[in-house]
Amino acid sequence: KAGVTQTPRYLIKTRGQQVTLSCSPISGHRSVSWYQQTPGQGLQFLFEYFSETQRNKGNFPGRFSGRQFSNSRSEMNVSTLELGDSALYLCASSFGLAGANTQYFGPGTRLTVL
Amino acid sequence: AQKITQTQPGMFVQEKEAVTLDCTYDTSDQSYGLFWYKQPSSGEMIFLIYQGSYDEQNATEGRYSLNFQKARKSANLVISASQLGDSAMYFCAMRERYTGANSKLTFGKGITLSVRP
Numbered sequence: 001k002a003g004v005t006q007t008p009r010y011l012i013k014t015r016g017q018q019v020t021l022s023c024s025p026i027s028g029h030r031s032v033s034w035y036q037q038t039p040g041q042g043l044q045f046l047f048e049y050f051s052e053t054q055r056n057k058g059n060f061p062g063r064f065s066g067r068q069f070s071n072s073r074s075e076m077n078v079s080t081l082e083l084g085d086s087a088l089y090l091c092a093s094s095f096g097l098a099g100a101n102t103q104y105f106g107p108g109t110r111l112t113v114l
Numbered sequence: 115a116q117k118i119t120q121t122q123p124g125m126f127v128q129e130k131e132a133v134t135l136d137c138t139y140d141t142s143d144q145s146y147g148l149f150w151y152k153q154p155s156s157g158e159m160i161f162l163i164y165q166g167s168y169d170e171q172n173a174t175e176g177r178y179s180l181n182f183q184k185a186r187k188s189a190n191l192v193i194s195a196s197q198l199g200d201s202a203m204y205f206c207a208m209r210e211r212y213t214g215a216n217s218k219l220t221f222g223k224g225i226t227l228s229v230r231p
Contacts (some may be wrong), residue, residue, distance in 0.1 A: 033218065033219075042221060042222075042223050043205065043219075043221040045218040045220075088157055090157075090159060092219075098209070098218060098219070099209065099218075102149070102161060102164055103219060104161055105160070107156065107157055108157040108159075110157065
């Protein structure tokens, strides 16, 4: 079975721009969660989508949004980029809701904001 | 208060030796899950092992075992027969009792492990 895939792997943007990251879960997995990883804050939960509905949200500003499609693929969007948004963005999928299932992570998208 | 505490500085171990990575956690829930993930320099988080709070036996997965001491709220990862490929960052994570607000993993800060040849 193919693992979680994320595209693009690397991205460079400038302040004020917006960005969209994509995540394809493991086949059969219906939950996708997003995490931000920075050296200072560590790994922080952004949100979880299950069956095209956002089920849980972390403590991030509204500039961070996401969606999930009927094939369980998910996208995350960050608008009006700030320097502090530079991070590794990790996507994780699980068969069912993350609260009751093991999450498997993708390789991440490394975003650099200049 | 931190939910997951990993306080060890960078750890070093000789190839083929065993190493223990410490993790303590804080929760008032009776039902929770504990995970260990490995993150090589490539960035991908690799699932290693899971321990449920009601599991009576310590979890094992190949060379990985979890030393679960519920009363002390610790869930240490033991890696036996270390290999050079084990050099990575290791994260302990907890998932508390499932509710809509808690269905997420809370991660510790991680521990860097370096395996010496």
